[in-house]
Amino acid sequence: MLSANIPTQSPFSGGWLSAFGLIAIVLFVAPPVQSQESPYIVTYDHYLEEPGSLEVEYFSTFGTQRAGNDFHAFWAEFEYGATAWWTTELYFDGQTTFNDSTIFTGFRWENRFRLLQREHFLNPVLYIEYEQTSGADKILKEVEGHDIEADYAVPNALARQEHDHEIESKLLLSKTFAGWNIAENTIATKNVTGGNPWEFGYAIGTSRPLALKASVQRCSFCPENFIAGIEMYGGLGDRHSFGLHDTSHYLAPVIAWNLPSDWTLRLSPGFGLNDNSHRFLLRWGVSREFSGFGSAISRLFGGRQ
Amino acid sequence: MTLRAAVLIVLLAASVVSRAQSNSSAPPKGNPVYAELSKVPRKAAARRNPLEADPEALAAGAKLFDLHCAECHGEMAEGGKKAPSLLADEVQQATPGTLFWLLTNGVVRRGMPVWSKLPEPQRWQLVRFIKSLGPPQPPDPNRQKAPHP
Numbered sequence: 001m002l003s004a005n006i007p008t009q010s011p012f013s014g015g016w017l018s019a020f021g022l023i024a025i026v027l028f029v030a031p032p033v034q035s036q037e038s039p040y041i042v043t044y045d046h047y048l049e050e051p052g053s054l055e056v057e058y059f060s061t062f063g064t065q066r067a068g069n070d071f072h073a074f075w076a077e078f079e080y081g082a083t084a085w086w087t088t089e090l091y092f093d094g095q096t097t098f099n100d101s102t103i104f105t106g107f108r109w110e111n112r113f114r115l116l117q118r119e120h121f122l123n124p125v126l127y128i129e130y131e132q133t134s135g136a137d138k139i140l141k142e143v144e145g146h147d148i149e150a151d152y153a154v155p156n157a158l159a160r161q162e163h164d165h166e167i168e169s170k171l172l173l174s175k176t177f178a179g180w181n182i183a184e185n186t187i188a189t190k191n192v193t194g195g196n197p198w199e200f201g202y203a204i205g206t207s208r209p210l211a212l213k214a215s216v217q218r219c220s221f222c223p224e225n226f227i228a229g230i231e232m233y234g235g236l237g238d239r240h241s242f243g244l245h246d247t248s249h250y251l252a253p254v255i256a257w258n259l260p261s262d263w264t265l266r267l268s269p270g271f272g273l274n275d276n277s278h279r280f281l282l283r284w285g286v287s288r289e290f291s292g293f294g295s296a297i298s299r300l301f302g303g304r305q
Numbered sequence: 306m307t308l309r310a311a312v313l314i315v316l317l318a319a320s321v322v323s324r325a326q327s328n329s330s331a332p333p334k335g336n337p338v339y340a341e342l343s344k345v346p347r348k349a350a351a352r353r354n355p356l357e358a359d360p361e362a363l364a365a366g367a368k369l370f371d372l373h374c375a376e377c378h379g380e381m382a383e384g385g386k387k388a389p390s391l392l393a394d395e396v397q398q399a400t401p402g403t404l405f406w407l408l409t410n411g412v413v414r415r416g417m418p419v420w421s422k423l424p425e426p427q428r429w430q431l432v433r434f435i436k437s438l439g440p441p442q443p444p445d446p447n448r449q450k451a452p453h454p
Contacts (some may be wrong), residue, residue, distance in 0.1 A: 036422050047422045052387065084413040118410040119421050179424045212424035213356075216364040224427070260372075288368075291376040295386070 036209075036227075037264040038181065039256035041283045042087070042142060043133070043205035043231045045183040046123035046174035048114055052294035057287035059266075060239050061140055063278045068153030071097045073105075080293065085114040091131075096136045101156045104166075106133030108141075109229030112172070112185040127170035127185075135162030140281065143197025144189050145238045146246045148276035166191045169289065179212045181205075187236075191305045197239040205231035227256045234273070248277035338391035341412045342396070345403045352402030354436075356429045366434025369427055373420070382438050387416060397439030404432045 038045050041059070049055055057077040064070050073095035081087050091108040108131040115124045135158035138152055167190050174183040187201035207229025215222045234249030236242060252270035259265070263286060270281035352420075356362040369380070377388035384390030395402070408428045411419035420428060 038422075045422075048418065050418050051416050081418075083409060084418045114355050114413060117413045119419055176421050209424055214365040214369050214430055215366065215428040218359050218368060224424075268370075 002100075009262065014106070016225045037256050037258055037266075037287065037289075039227045039229050039254040039266055039267045039268075040183070040205045040231050040255060041252070041266060042233045043183050043203040044112070044125070044127065044170070044174075044185055045176075045181050045205075046114065046125045046172055048084070048087040048112055048125070049145050049289075050078050050086050050291065053081045053289055053291045054293035055079040055287055055289040057285055059283065059285035061138070062282040063138065063152070064280045065152055065278065066149060069098045070098055070239035071095055071138050071152065073140065075139050077287075082294075083204075085117075087112045091134045091141075093133060093137050093139050095136065095156075097136075097138075097156055099155070101164060103136055103156055103160055105129065105137040105139075105160070108133070121177055122173045125172040125174070127168075127172055129166075131164070131166045131170040133164050133165040133166070135159040135164065137164075142187055142201055142203065143233050143235050143248055143250065144187050144201030145235050146241075147201075147235050148244070148246060148248050149236070149272070149278050150276075152278070162193050163193065165193050180208045200242065201234065201236045202236055203231060205229055205254070220259055220261075225258045225260070227295075229254050231268075232273075234277075246276060247274075249273040250277055250281065252281070252283070262268075291298075306308060314415050338383075338412050338415050338417060340392065341407060342399050342403055345406045349404040349406040350400050352400075352432075354401040354405070354429050354432055356433055358399070359430075359433070360386040362430045362433040363437055365427075366430035366432070366437075369423070369431050370434050373423070374431070382435065389436050392438055394439075397437065401429075401432045402437055405429060408432065418427065422439060 023093070023280050026150050038047065055078075059075050059077065061073045062070070063073070072092070075093045077089055078089050079087060089108075089110040089112075091110065093105045093107065094103060095105055096102040108129055110127065110129040113126045113128075114301040115126055169188050171186045172183065173185075174181060176182075183203075183205050185203040187199075187203070188288065189199045189201070190196065191199075207227050209224050210226045210228060211223035216223050219225070230251070230253050232251050234244075234248065235247035237247060239247065249272070250270045251273055252268045254266065254268040257265045266283075266285040266287075268281075268283040270283060272279050272281075354362075370378075371380070374382075377385055378384045378391055379388075382391035384392075389396075405428055407417075408420045408423075408431060410421075411417045413419065420431075423431070
């Protein structure tokens with residue numbers, strides 16, 4: 001079991017070092033490219049990564065905790081556009097609980113499949129994720145089931161002894177009209193360890209660039225580089241007790257700044273909507289997209305130029 | 306499943322798909338993507354570019370092309386391994402509405418992503434730039450009849 005290996009095996013030892021070195025070389029070779037990144041932190045729209053592009057992202061979540069220590073959870077994300085209809089992502093999660101410890105909390109492998117070829121009134125994308133995390137995971141990438149604030153007050157030494165193997169599925173529905181994107185995600189998660197029931201959750205969001213026409217010059221502060229919006233997410237109970245009882249919910253304004261220097265910054269202050277929610281979550285992220293990553297990897301292994 | 310196995314599976318799957326895609330991509334000439342131009346609904350193809358007369362649309366479109374399109378279609382739109390030339394007659398003779406529709410919907414099964422995430426005015430700016438790459442178009446008689454805005 002991976003979780004049992006975590007304390008004894010550093011992910012940066014032995015062959016891993018050379019693997020990361022290889023990826024670093026490829027990232028150096030692959031040209032960065034500016035993309036129009038959505039501002040959402042939790043909600044997904046229907047847009048996938050461009051084929052052959054790799055987006056490297058880092059996100060942070062600072063959360064307040066009643067009856068416990070505040071925390072700073074973080075994750076690194078590698079998002080690759082395998083095809084125009086399939087995007088695959090790998091996450092590595094960790095967290096620092098103040099006055100406690102900093103620990104690695106697991107990994108996630110996410111896949112998104114575009115179900116329809118063309119744009120329609122609503123555009124469905126199927127999301128399938130396998131995650132292997134410990135009970136100390138606090139990134140709050142999604143809220144589901146009866147996730148409540150009190151779950152996060154458990155000390156790390158105790159929480160990390162719980163090992164979760166989850167299959168998470170989502171139906172992502174999204175539409176962009178007149179510059180506005182509207183997205184809705186329905187979440188169904190099954191923890192395959194033990195007899196846990198299916199858990200449910202939701203995320204909805206809307207966003208719009210501050211300007212719809214592009215300006216002539218490349219500029220950092222042009223309004224079209226900023227996309228602002230709002231998202232709301234929360235749990236919907238489980239198969240045995242579906243509904244809002246004992247669930248947590250958040251409302252979070254979001255903003256993304258797509259810089260012409262190929263970086264994207266995101267910021268989102270989130271506010272708990274009931275007593276089961278953390279009062280405040282401050283999330284921010286930075287990402288950079290590298291186009292032609294797939295071709296560069298292919299060339300390294302003797303593929304055609 | 307260990308972390309190492311999961312990472313290897315991801316890299317292997319992505320590598321296989323990427324390889325398959327690069328092997329299946331046709332050379333720029335006679336690219337099957339051009340055939341998609343004829344599949345555009347008539348009503349969409351008939352749409353006029355609302356930014357045709359916008360003096361800034363061309364330069365803004367050039368900037369957008371550089372940011373989003375040049376990586377695959379080439380810096381001069383000459384085409385590349387991953388995407389066909391936009392200088393070809395098939396593209397240059399297509400109506401602005403046709404190009405706009407193709408940008409919006411992509412050709413997903415052939416590797417062209419949907420670009421509806423770019424706001425509509427930016428897609429029209431791109432169309433304006435792409436159409437400027439070809440030889441000068443003969444004047445549109447319908448356009449001359451229309452009252453000047």
